[in-house]
Amino acid sequence: MGEAWKRFKKDRVALVGAIIIATISLAAVFAPLIAPYDPFEQFFEGLTIEGAPRPPDGEFWLGTDLLGRDLFSRLLYGARTSLIIGIAANAAAVLIGTAFGATAGYVGGWVGIAIMRFTDLMMAFPALLLAIALAAILKPSLWIVALVIALVNWVQTARVIYTQTRALVEREFIEAARAAGAAWPRILMVHVLPHLVPHILVWATLGISVTVLLEATLSFLGIGVQPPTPSWGGIIFESQSYFLSAPWLVFFPGISILVVALAFNVVGDGLRDALDPTQRGRD
């Protein structure tokens, strides 16, 4: 692990990504202290005389939205939504994926085949469309959106963990444990799982960028987090018909989504390189 950290520190792109993640996470946690305004308050002076949103200026740093609310404050609170859903949904997805992948890989036989055929099936299912159908059926709220995303996003982890577990099962120390009479749940938890940690860590990071994007997309389609809860995709959804006259309402939340997804991607990629140097530079 120490070696891995040394390698990770050398990767300047990943390091910048990590700093960005730390900054945005802090901003999200301390949003109530940083935000110059209440994100829900509709300011009378937040709209121009014609009733249009105000462009960025000294008073409202990133401008205001259609209802005269401060965009900067809403973005800060939106970071909470994005990160909570991104991290929670991805943690759940990685958990499901690891459970399925490790079980299929260790137990093998028809159970393994059944689980892996099921992941094949999920791969053929367009995740966004499945999420849309689920979100349309279950009334969308913050936790439902996270659940929906977790239900469609565990497949990648399951496949990686399955392949890794298959390779581990062949190793001698597992055979030794089995010969010593250890029960399979114990072998799985004590002997197999620790070796899977690097792969789990990589997916726990890379996957967040996927969940953040999916949440933003669902909110943009109007079936994600519901107003008035600020979410970056939702802000764009609300203001898309005005975006030609108020482009900042698309630009700032859009950049926020891009930066967060990008940061988790480069950090995940850097982790993969650092934890498994044989894979360096490969996909």
Next chain:
Amino acid sequence: MLRFLAGRLFQSVFILLGVTIITFGLLFLIPADPVRMIAGRSATPQTVESIRRQLGLDQPIPVQYVRYLANLARGDMGRSYVQKAPVNELIASRLPATLQLMGAAILIQLMIGLPAGIFASTRRNRPSDKAIMVFSFVGISAPQFVVGLLLIYVFAFKFELFPLGGYGGIGHVILPALTLGITVSGWYSRMSRSSMIEVLRQDYIRTARAKGVNEWRVVLVHALRNAILPIIAMIGIDIGLYAQGIVVVEAVFGWPGIGQLAWLAIQRVDIPIIMGVTLVAAVGIVVGNLCADIATSFIDPRVRHS
């Protein structure tokens, strides 16, 4: 070879059957009663009952599933609750627009992703490779609706080079195809880079270099010749990314394809259409993967025997 093909074909049919079970299952999860949706609010209990019988919804669930499959086999995907038209006709009338958009997007994906991936593979771990890989992550991380809206703002609104949206000639297709192409080419350049690297480290490449063949010739003729078909076959796998992208991009640009159909259906909770589009997309993904498998197995016999 034949055994491999038959096996893959069997697997695909199996997967598609599984997909129908999920779409069918989702129909039962909706809290809204489809009969009520069709009959309308003012229907008498007798009408509701007769519609329920007509749709076969009074039958046991396995019977309903078999009937659903039989209908699908005939191309019948049920009727839209809102548009009062058969789902298969709605999809068929909009499919050409979607295929047109995807064709243009794949062209852009190739034009950006292929050269970027090849170039990066020859500069492995050097600054230009790192820069291209970071850019490819930007493509992967960019939300398609934001890319689309920004392209509209800059190229359609500020510079008035293209129409703001809608369907028509080549001018209409460029911005939506760019949106899809840019985002997918992020994945594509990474994939083509890694398969080029795989080829470039083989012995025959070292031999060619040792013989004094020009480096560009080594890369573009000797290596690319072996890497190109698997790279092209990857497009089959990318169909999954497109299936997601078309919903967003067609919604942003008002492109009248099946993605927009699905988007309109979301807003009216028109489940049969959402399920229909999902099925069509799943068929596209399965067929795309099958084509990719077949193509790679033709080129590389090792795949057939693994």
